[in-house]
Amino acid sequence: MNIEDFNFELPEELIAQTPLENRSSSRLMVLNREEESINHRHFYNIVDYFEPGDCLVLNNTKVMPARLFGEKEDTGGKVELLLLTQLKGxxxxxxxxxAKKVKVGTRLTFGNGLLKAECTGLKEHGGRTVRFEYSGIFLEVLDQLGEMPLPPYIKEQLDDRDRYQTVYAEEVGSAAAPTAGLHFTEDLLDKIKAKGVHIAYITLHVGLGTFRPVQVDNIEEHDMHAEFYQMTQDTANLLNEVKQSNNKIVAVGTTSVRTLETIARDENGTFKETSGWTDIFIYPPYQFKAIDAMITNFHLPKSTLIMLVSAFANQDYILKAYNEAVDERYRFFSFGDAMLIL
Incomplete structure (x- = not known):
C-alpha cells in the first residue's frame, strides 16, 4: 500500500497545544463499524458504551523526563538527548x-557534571547508544535534570508534568505518553468499574517505534522499532475469561492494541504471562485476534498509528471520520480529542 493512502489535510491550528483543564471533558467521536455511523459525544460519556463483564485494557507505562540538554566535554558544543530504551545497566x-557531532567515544556532560555520558555505538536515524555515569539513583538524577519529551508539534510549555502522564501511570520507562489514556480521571474509572466493567493493565514502554515517521512510499517496506512490553498472569487470566464469556476487550490506545495483538498472535487468540520486545506493524488488511473495540486519539497523517486504526475499521470510513473531525474542529494529537471505535 502507498503512504499517500493515509494522508489527509489537517489545519495546523487544530493541533492541540495544551491539555484541557478537565481530562474527561474532551470530545469523543464514536464510530460503529457495523453501521459505519459517526456520532459526537464527550469523553465522560464513554461509560455508556460499556456492558457489565467488558474489560478496559490500560497501558500503565510512565513517561520519563527523558529529554536532556547538555554539552560535549571537549568543545562545549550544545547537545540534546532523548532517552529511548534502557539496554543493560x-x-x-x-x-x-x-547526531553528526556525536561519534563513538564522544563524552557528554549534563547539569554541570551531575550526569555524564559516553557514546558507545551508532544507530540509524540519529540513534546512539550511550553509557551514563552519575552518583546516586539514576531516575532521581534524571528527574532533576530531564524535561518531559513533548512531541515536536507541541510548541507550548507544559506547566504541570503530570498532565503528560495518565492517572494510572506506574511502570517507568516511556519516552512518550500513551496519549489515549490521558482522558481518564480517577472518577471516570470508578464509574466504569461501578458498571461492572473489569480494568486490566498491560505495559508497553513507548519508544521510537510508536512515533518514528514512515519514510518509504510502500508502507510494507517500513521497519518498526522494537518496544518492550509485559503482561502479568492476573491480566492474562482476566482477558481469557472475558473472551470466553463473549464480552468486549476494549483497548485504550494503539500501544495497548499492539501489545495485545502481539501476545494473541503468538498464543492463537489467547493470553499468557509474558514479556518481550514487539515490532508488530499493523496496517490493512489485518485480522485482529485480541480486541473488540478501541479508544484512540486522532493521529498524524501518514503515520503508523492511522494505519493501525485503518486496519481496525474500514480505511475509507476512517478517512471520512478524520475529515469530519477536521470540519467539526476536533483537537488533534497528544492533547487532543478522542475516538471510540466499536
Missing part, C-alpha cells in the same frame, strides 16, 4: 541532536 539507546 547504565547503557541506553538514545536519539541525539546534532
Amino acid at each position: 547504565d547503557e541506553w539507546e538514545v536519539l541525539v541532536k546534532p
Whole structure:
C-alpha cells in the first residue's frame, strides 16, 4: 500500500497545544463499524458504551523526563538527548541532536557534571547508544535534570508534568505518553468499574517505534522499532475469561492494541504471562485476534498509528471520520480529542 493512502489535510491550528483543564471533558467521536455511523459525544460519556463483564485494557507505562540538554566535554558544543530504551545497566539507546557531532567515544556532560555520558555505538536515524555515569539513583538524577519529551508539534510549555502522564501511570520507562489514556480521571474509572466493567493493565514502554515517521512510499517496506512490553498472569487470566464469556476487550490506545495483538498472535487468540520486545506493524488488511473495540486519539497523517486504526475499521470510513473531525474542529494529537471505535 502507498503512504499517500493515509494522508489527509489537517489545519495546523487544530493541533492541540495544551491539555484541557478537565481530562474527561474532551470530545469523543464514536464510530460503529457495523453501521459505519459517526456520532459526537464527550469523553465522560464513554461509560455508556460499556456492558457489565467488558474489560478496559490500560497501558500503565510512565513517561520519563527523558529529554536532556547538555554539552560535549571537549568543545562545549550544545547537545540534546532523548532517552529511548534502557539496554543493560547504565547503557541506553538514545536519539541525539546534532547526531553528526556525536561519534563513538564522544563524552557528554549534563547539569554541570551531575550526569555524564559516553557514546558507545551508532544507530540509524540519529540513534546512539550511550553509557551514563552519575552518583546516586539514576531516575532521581534524571528527574532533576530531564524535561518531559513533548512531541515536536507541541510548541507550548507544559506547566504541570503530570498532565503528560495518565492517572494510572506506574511502570517507568516511556519516552512518550500513551496519549489515549490521558482522558481518564480517577472518577471516570470508578464509574466504569461501578458498571461492572473489569480494568486490566498491560505495559508497553513507548519508544521510537510508536512515533518514528514512515519514510518509504510502500508502507510494507517500513521497519518498526522494537518496544518492550509485559503482561502479568492476573491480566492474562482476566482477558481469557472475558473472551470466553463473549464480552468486549476494549483497548485504550494503539500501544495497548499492539501489545495485545502481539501476545494473541503468538498464543492463537489467547493470553499468557509474558514479556518481550514487539515490532508488530499493523496496517490493512489485518485480522485482529485480541480486541473488540478501541479508544484512540486522532493521529498524524501518514503515520503508523492511522494505519493501525485503518486496519481496525474500514480505511475509507476512517478517512471520512478524520475529515469530519477536521470540519467539526476536533483537537488533534497528544492533547487532543478522542475516538471510540466499536
